Amino acid sequence: MLITTASVKSASEQTECLEVLLCGVNYIDTSSIYGGPQRWSEQYVGQVMKTRRNETFLATKTKERTRDGSMRMIERSLQLLNTDHVDLWQLHDIGLPEDVDAIFAKGGAMEALLEIEREMGRERILPKGPRLIDIDILLYGSDIVRGPGLEIPHPRMAERKFVLVPLAEIAGEANHPVAMMTIAEMLEATADKSEVRKWPGGNTTNARQAF
Numbered sequence: 639m640l641i642t643t644a645s646v647k648s649a650s651e652q653t654e655c656l657e658v659l660l661c662g663v664n665y666i667d668t669s670s671i672y673g674g675p676q677r678w679s680e681q682y683v684g685q686v687m688k689t690r691r692n693e694t695f696l697a698t699k700t701k702e703r704t705r706d707g708s709m710r711m712i713e714r715s716l717q718l719l720n721t722d723h724v725d726l727w728q729l730h731d732i733g734l735p736e737d738v739d740a741i742f743a744k745g746g747a748m749e750a751l752l753e754i755e756r757e758m759g760r761e762r763i764l765p766k767g768p769r770l771i772d773i774d775i776l777l778y779g780s781d782i783v784r785g786p787g788l789e790i791p792h793p794r795m796a797e798r799k800f801v802l803v804p805l806a807e808i809a810g811e812a813n814h815p816v817a818m819m820t821i822a823e824m825l826e827a828t829a830d831k832s833e834v835r836k837w838p839g840g841n842t843t844n845a846r847q848a849f
Contacts, residue, residue, distance in 0.1 A: 663694075664693060664694055664695060665694070665695045665697070666683055666694055666695070666696050666697065667697045667698075668680050668683050668696075668697070668698050668699075668719075669698055669699040669701075669730055670698060670699060670700055670701065670711050670714070670715055670730075671699075671701050671730065677714070677715075677718055680698065680715055680718035680719050681718050683696075683719060684718045684719040684720040684721075685720070687719050687720045687721050688720050691720070691721055695725045695726070696719065696721065696724050696725050696726075697724060697725060697726035697727070697728060698712075698715045698719065698724050698726075698727060698728070699727070699728040699729065699730035700712060700715075700727070700728075700729060700730060700747065700750075701729075701730040701731055702747060703737065703740035703741055703746060703747050704740075704745055704746060704747060705745050705746060705747060705748075705749035705750045705753070706745070706750075707747070708747040708750035708751075709750050709753075712724075712727060712750070712754075727751070727754070729741060729747055729751075732778070735781070738778065738781070738783070742785070742788060774792055774801075775788070775790050775792065776790075776791060776792045776795055776801065776805065777790065777791050777792075777809075777812060777814070777815075778790050778791075780813065780815045781815070782815055782816060791814055791815065791816055795814075795824075796814075796817060796824050796827075796828060797828065797829065797830055798828075798830060799825070799828055799830040799831075799832055799834050800832070800834050802821060802824055802825040802828055802830075803825065803834040805821050806821045806822050806824075806825045809821055810822035810825075
């Protein structure tokens with residue numbers, strides 16, 4: 639089950655939100671900008687994380703566009719959320735080409751994500767080799783980006799059923815600007831015939847790689 643705390647604006651609404659958390663919600667989506675400068679969303683979720691962290695997939699976001707700003711943002715998020723890690727850290731509200739330019743510029747927010755990759759032990763040794771953490775950008779609207787270290791859309795997503803299956807569930811009608819097909823059509827046409835199924839707990843998992 640998923641809960642997003644973006645719309646929680648009052649203490650009473652937040653109390654109701656926490657009651658829902660305690661009833662079995664296991665995917666929490668918050669952000670460093672939810673709840674204003676005091677970041678009430680992360681504060682309230684953090685109270686529950688004191689006792690429910692091991693049962694929860696926890697996601698938060700940064701709206702900062704620089705490496706340093708994003709690192710400060712995630713450090714404060716961890717403090718407020720009462721945890722030493724999050725399961726998903728997202729770049730928030732990427733709505734304009736200027737946002738993309740800033741994120742991927744020298745000193746941009748992408749450097750923070752890649753730095754965390756390295757700190758967590760990600761080593762790029764073998765193609766398709768095992769990795770502790772992986773960052774992929776599949777689509778950015780209808781934009782096509784080709785640059786050093788970055789290709790959007792992801793150049794191999796059409797070959798990966800474990801990418802297409804969950805993406806089709808949430809954005810099946812989205813158009814791939816290179817293939818000129820919807821994600822649902824790409825899933826139907828993919829040559830990847832591996833089995834993809836939901837692992838116990840609700841996460842979509844490539845059955846051949848599950849262990």
